[in-house]
Amino acid sequence: MYDPQVFFDDPFSATIYVRRFVLSVWEEWMGHELADIHDGELADLLKHSGSKAFEHHAGEDSKILMDYQRMADTSHRIRVHKRAVKAISWAFRNDAKDNKQSEREEERNKQSDREEERRAWSILEEKLSLLEAQLGEWMGMFAQRASMAEALEANRQARSAGQLTKLATVAVPFSIVAAVFSMGGEFAAGQPLFPVFWAITLPVTFVLLLWVIHGNTITVWWKKKTQRKGREVQRVWNVLGWRLSLNVSAQPDEEKGE
Structure with a gap:
């Protein structure tokens, strides 16, 4: 008995178990990475929902920059992994086209197995592209939120300056009148x-x-x-x-x- 996945006329088929092991490792990593991105995005959305959406931005500009840099590093790492998956796909000859049209049963089985493996790696590349797009949208939303927080902070400072102006408009005349009334000597008439x-x-x-x-x-x-x-x-x-x-x-x- 011999393994039906190994074809003696194609020595490359001997690497089928190694290729599937590498594919399973990448799929496992992809699942963890997608879960981490989803959990982080969900936590970020929950943190910025409700009446206290921008409360944590006050005085934490450095933290915002650190979070943004962390997402940028994650995006760069995903692009590197995407190139690595593409290189592995090329090394496993997933892009190679078999021009032989043999009618033998084992040849058809070999082609169907190779097509299934190509589809698996193509799905993995699509997941990486989806992960990269999702992270890019998250970073765009983060940048927009930071701009809105800066606008709200500038508006708050403008309102504070206006309130101080109102106080000064009333307090200064009162202080002058109080100084006149509190004078002594010949100015004590009031x-x-x-x-x-x-x-x-x-x-x-x-x-x-x-x-x-x-x-x-x-x-x-x-x-x-x-x-x-x-x-x-x-x-x-x-x-x-x-x-x-x-x-x-x-x-x-x-x-x-x-």
């Missing part, structure tokens, strides 16, 4: 009015701080409130207009009845 100054300054300062800290929330709440009132007023006007139209349409009928 000293009895100093409690009045504090009675006005403290509430105004408190309202200003509240507006600066929670200005966006207050603005959104006020808009919702005015929109709700506007809808209620519109509804009342619609009801009144409907009733007026009914009264106007009923008056000619009453006159005809009289």
Whole structure:
């Protein structure tokens, strides 16, 4: 008895077990690599979902660069492995075409086995291409997220500068008035009015701080409130207009009845 996979007229068929072992090793590595990329992408998406999507970007620019460099290294490693798989496929003669059209049973079996092996290596190359494309899309999404985080940070700094300007606009005049009221000697005429100054300054300062800290929330709440009132007023006007139209349409009928 002899192995049906080994053909005596083709010495290269003796390497069938070695080729299948190499193929199984590459398929196992491919499965682990695809699983790692999928898990990493899923963890990244979960980390950047919800209301705290960009919270971790604050003050961690170096970490972002390290993560991006790690993905770039992974992409380079995948390209190297892709070239290695292609070289192995060439070495195993998977791209070679058999021009002999023999009708013998063992020749047909040999050709079918070679075609199956070619398809297996072709599928492996397609998986590598898919892995490379998936990683490229992930890196593109990462770069877009970094740009959005930078835009949000610039917007936040601009809002902070605007809030400081608002505080300075009110605080500077108050400080000047306080300095005038607190003068002594011949400038002490306004000293009895100093409690009045504090009675006005403290509430105004408190309202200003509240507006600066929670200005966006207050603005959104006020808009919702005015929109709700506007809808209620519109509804009342619609009801009144409907009733007026009914009264106007009923008056000619009453006159005809009289």
